[in-house]
Amino acid sequence: MKFLTEYRDPDLAQRYLNEIQKTVTRPWTIMEVCGGQTHSLVKNGILNMLPKEINMVHGPGCPVCVTPLNLIDKAVYLAEEKSVILCSYGDMLRVPGSEKSLLEAKANGADIRILYSPLEAVKIAEQQPDKQVVFFAVGFETTAPANALSVVHAHRLGLDNYSILASHVLVPPAIEALVSDEECVVEGFLAAGHVCTIMGMKEYYPLVENFKVPIVITGFEPVDILQGILMTVQQLERGEAKLENQYARMVRENGNPKAMDTIYEVFEVTDRMWRGMDVIPQSGYQVKNEYKTFDAKKKFAVDIPEAPENKECIAGSIMKGLKKPYECVHFGKKCKPENPLGAPMVSSEGACAAYYHFSDMLNNLETPVV
Amino acid sequence: MCLAIPGKIKSIGLKFDGLVRMAKVSFGGIIKEASLEMVPQAKVDDYVLVHVGVAISIVDEEEAKKTFQYLEEMGEVEDELNISEFLPDKEEYKN
Numbered sequence A: 001m002k003f004l005t006e007y008r009d010p011d012l013a014q015r016y017l018n019e020i021q022k023t024v025t026r027p028w029t030i031m032e033v034c035g036g037q038t039h040s041l042v043k044n045g046i047l048n049m050l051p052k053e054i055n056m057v058h059g060p061g062c063p064v065c066v067t068p069l070n071l072i073d074k075a076v077y078l079a080e081e082k083s084v085i086l087c088s089y090g091d092m093l094r095v096p097g098s099e100k101s102l103l104e105a106k107a108n109g110a111d112i113r114i115l116y117s118p119l120e121a122v123k124i125a126e127q128q129p130d131k132q133v134v135f136f137a138v139g140f141e142t143t144a145p146a147n148a149l150s151v152v153h154a155h156r157l158g159l160d161n162y163s164i165l166a167s168h169v170l171v172p173p174a175i176e177a178l179v180s181d182e183e184c185v186v187e188g189f190l191a192a193g194h195v196c197t198i199m200g201m202k203e204y205y206p207l208v209e210n211f212k213v214p215i216v217i218t219g220f221e222p223v224d225i226l227q228g229i230l231m232t233v234q235q236l237e238r239g240e241a242k243l244e245n246q247y248a249r250m251v252r253e254n255g256n257p258k259a260m261d262t263i264y265e266v267f268e269v270t271d272r273m274w275r276g277m278d279v280i281p282q283s284g285y286q287v288k289n290e291y292k293t294f295d296a297k298k299k300f301a302v303d304i305p306e307a308p309e310n311k312e313c314i315a316g317s318i319m320k321g322l323k324k325p326y327e328c329v330h331f332g333k334k335c336k337p338e339n340p341l342g343a344p345m346v347s348s349e350g351a352c353a354a355y356y357h358f359s360d361m362l363n364n365l366e367t368p369v370v
Numbered sequence B: 001m002c003l004a005i006p007g008k009i010k011s012i013g014l015k016f017d018g019l020v021r022m023a024k025v026s027f028g029g030i031i032k033e034a035s036l037e038m039v040p041q042a043k044v045d046d047y048v049l050v051h052v053g054v055a056i057s058i059v060d061e062e063e064a065k066k067t068f069q070y071l072e073e074m075g076e077v078e079d080e081l082n083i084s085e086f087l088p089d090k091e092e093y094k095n
């Protein structure tokens, strides 16, 4: 497939690896922010092939993993108690809530549907005017335009039975929170290419300037990631801290203005709780008051108390780059994809799931998966 | 979930009383529908990046070549390497 398979070429990947090896002179810790990149790194065996000086740590860029427990409880409640048709991206279904996951609610008979696109949820609402349809709108900046667009479509169609349960998080404030933390070990970042496709590059300049940390906007295929790592290492070795764009075939300086307009039509920026981490100021989107009839939180006034997090899960430390999945005592034992203790074990972008599913790609697992 | 894949626009149609442009996009032969509302300038035969049913970017084919030329430009690549081997669908770049 054009613009995809070429970036998986093993020979080209090897050349990038050689170049990284030639460039690196001392240890560096680099974080790939996005969980999609984490999976690409592990699945393609890149972690094993990188020079030992390069320590890749895995960031909080998994929207499913950072969706607060309370929101999952609310989604379960809406599906079970309010008899709505609860639509969701597939990743969200296995994530444990405080009592149960959406998958368990579905097994108990709740009408929960896995969709590829929020626009399909609008279609369901159109076809079933007697039912309330709620879309669990999880995501980063990449997904925000589609989720916002679903509200615009529903509004245009005059639907009064469609709403979204929004759980939107933003990447640059999370990078800022990470580098401001005194425990931070990260010396350079691969920024998530698809996020920048929408938002462009401008929010990253203050980060490289204020925190003197190189950031390279990077794609998702093996060759992209290796090039991103090479560009980061070159900067680190030269003592530079610049913003660079490896993924220019998709990312423009100003992002996609049309997509940003759609986001700001429906959403506004708000403080946000990141599951496993903390509240990060101005790091999420909420539905604007003008669209409150499409905001499931307001429409159904679900008031569910905050439940305590499972203390056994160290997802927070993993997403801050302080720990690796195999350093969790429950990894592969008490916590497995069939029976997860935390979201990173089930999300297709979670670091624990990546290490679990592709453990045969990792020959340096300190605690081998049993 | 942030998975977004490039595909080629095969045809474009109008929905919502002509308000919304929808495309049939081919991903290596598999055809899916995608909204073109975020890429108003997209046309048939363009490659677009599609995420959860919405095209979010048009692939810049000139920029796409650079990943294949980067090492060469650094002057670090041995002469025997034929970089053009890595270029995507070479013949499509000629016109």
Ligand code: SF4
Pocket: A312, A313, A314, A315, A318, A325, A328, A329, A330, A331, A332, A335, A336, A340, A341, A342, A343, A344, A345, A352
């Ligand atoms: S292995 Fe399971 S319990 Fe441990 S950090 Fe990962 S998700 Fe949490």
